[in-house]
Structure formats: structure tokens, C-alpha cells
Amino acid sequence: MSGGQHQQCIACGSKMRTFIERISDDRYGxxxxxxxxxxxxxxxxxxxxxxxxxxxxxxxxxYYPRREIDFDALEKEAALVEKPLAGFRRWAAGTDNQGHYLAKPGQKVLDIGCGSCLSLLEMQKLGVQCWGVEADPNVRTIAEKYGLRVHIGNIYDVPFADQKFDLIVLNQVIEHVPDPLAMLAALKGRLNEDGRVILAFPNTGSFHRKLWKLRWINWHIPYHQNHFNRTSFTLLARKSGYDVKRIRTITPNLWSVLQLRTSQEQRQEGRASNTWSESGSSQKPPSFVRKLRNVTVTRGARLAGAMMGFMNRALDATGQGDSLLVELRLSATKN
Ligand SMILES: [Zn+2]
Structure with missing residues (x-):
């Protein structure tokens, strides 16, 4: 419980007031x-x-699900990056809310929180030189299998100390860290001249957040410690000695699907959500009625998916999307 004690805003130093009184983990219980x-x-x-x-x-x-690694699925997914119209497909699905897609061939890129290493495999295929940092020790197996340079630990260990980077990417990371100012500060010495930090994270200024209120999936309590909007992140970046070069919103269609699914679930404190726990209930052979229903549901879902995609692209175009993608450059006026 938080009593009357409020901290100062990390972005602008102003007063904080309670916005949501009670909220708990609705994904993993x-x-x-x-x-x-x-x-x-x-x-x-x-x-x-x-x-x-x-x-x-x-x-x-x-509480974070760690599944067996499906190498086949990982390789198939990574191969999509070389398919024709890959960029258009990502735009349509809203999956280009990830900084590493902005890397150019030959550039040196550090991906902090590289997770399954999908981003590193994709960059390899695109001729980008890449390095990764990941806290989860399970990821070592993946890195070794594909000969990827991944440091298991965090950025404060100063991994790959002799290397500077053209791009440092944090996909869905900064909202998790207890001290985002310290994180941004730690990256400053790791950039090449003209280097950029690219961050993707949920946007509290989004249409979906305002629509779903307490049930917005991106509160993701307690894992998400920081909930940024366009203004607050810009202030934080400036305070850390960066200029915002570009900022825009992108809404992954998958997020909207998960949002709709979770909105139909009963929430209960301390109980994991079915939507987020991968293992479904034991599958019985479906009855005829269920088969029919599945077909209808699938068709309906496809139509709903298309509509949702259309709506998400419109929200993104007006800056009300669910994820912010921000490009930072070291501030010219150093102080
Ligand atoms: Zn503030």
C-alpha cells in the first residue's frame, strides 16, 4: 500500500498524486x-x-514465464525479415515498434534486453553488426547456438567495453527499469559520434489507455515501473542530456487482440490470466458444434483483426497509438 508518501516526478520534478489507488498483477498472478x-x-x-x-x-x-526454446519457430520468425514486403507487413501488423528495424547494413547495434535473440538474428540477416545484453541466463543457450555476442547481465556491467555503437536499442525495456535516468546516463559513453538511442515503450497518452482505463494491458504491474507519455519522456531525455530526434506511436495489432481477450476475463488478485499463460486447458476432441463455432470465430476474428489493424494505423497516424518509438541523440549543448 502506498500511504500519503509521494515521490517527485523523475521527469520534471513536480508533485505526484495518486492516480490509481489499487492495482495488482493481472498477467502472472x-x-x-x-x-x-x-x-x-x-x-x-x-x-x-x-x-x-x-x-x-x-x-x-x-513469475515471468520461461518456456522451452522453440528453435524452429525462432528461425522461421527470423526468416520473415528477408521476405518481400517485410517492411509493409510489419507496418500493417504494427510490429515495427522495435528500434532494431531502423538499423542499416554495416552499422554497429547494441540491443539491451534482447530476450529470445530474434532481433539479433534479424539484424544478422540484414547485414547489421550486433551485440546483445540480456538478464535471463536461459538466453545463453540461444546465443551459443547461433554464435551471437550476448552478455548475460546488465548494462551497468559495461559489457563489450571497447566497443562503441551507432545504435543502442531498448525494445520494451525502459518502462521496467527502477531508475530510467541511470539507464540513459549509462548509455551516453557507449555511443559513436552521431549515434542514436532508440527506445520503444507503452504510451499512457494512447487511445487504448484512455478507453480501457484500469484494464489497459500495459500497466503490467509491478513489472512496469515507469509509465511514460510523449511529454514526460521528452523531459526525461532532455534531463539526461539527449535531444529527441523523432517520436511517434505504433500499435501492435497483437496488443489489441490481447487487450480484447483480457477484457473478458474476471480479474482476481494473485491469480494468473488465461490469456497470458500459454498452456491452454487439456484439449478434448472438438464436437461438431464446437468445430462450427471455431470456424465462425476464426472468420469473425480475421475480420475483427483487419478492422483493428485499420483502426490502429489511424490511431498511430494521429499520435494516439499504444507504443511510443523514440529516437534520441546526444544533446549538442552539453552541460
Ligand atoms: Zn512530471
Missing amino acids: CPGVYSIDRCVSCGHMSTAPRLTEEDLPALYSN
């Missing part, structure tokens, strides 16, 4: 009740009470 505070000035939000770097290993290893 991690126990605990949190609140979300909102800055009275820039609208930045943060989860309270705060986690520390020391809290993270236990939190992630106990």
Missing part, C-alpha cells in the same frame, strides 16, 4: 497491491511502491 502516481505537471506516472534492482531477479524468475 504475482501477489501484492500497488498504486500508480501521476505527475500534476507532465502527466508522468510511476508504480508505487518502487522496486529496486535487487528485487528484480526474484520477481522475474518466479
